[in-house]
Amino acid sequence: MSTKRVKAAAKKVSGTTTKGAKVTVKHNKTTLGKTTTKKTAYTVKLKKAVKKSWKLKVTATKAGYKPVTKTVTVK
Known part of the structure; x- marks a missing residue:
């Protein structure tokens, strides 16, 4: 899983x-x-706009696969 930069x-x-x-x-x-x-x-x-320095946890789940979580810091 990859996540693009979040501003x-x-x-x-x-x-x-x-x-x-x-x-x-x-x-x-x-x-x-x-x-x-x-x-x-x-x-x-x-649901709402993110703020600078927030740490977001992005999790992907699918049956038959291990859940994958990435932490992204808002720039």
Whole structure:
């Protein structure tokens, strides 16, 4: 799984992962957005804009695969 750089005030997170995976974006314990990929590329629309220095946890899950989590720091 890869995640593109996230800038302050962004309202989406995008990257690539396995087709059909569920991608969730969280800040601390708050879920900001989630989606299920139709292709390998994904874009998750966030409930609110992110702020500089926030650490976002992007998790991809799919049946038969181990969950993958990446931490992204907002620039």
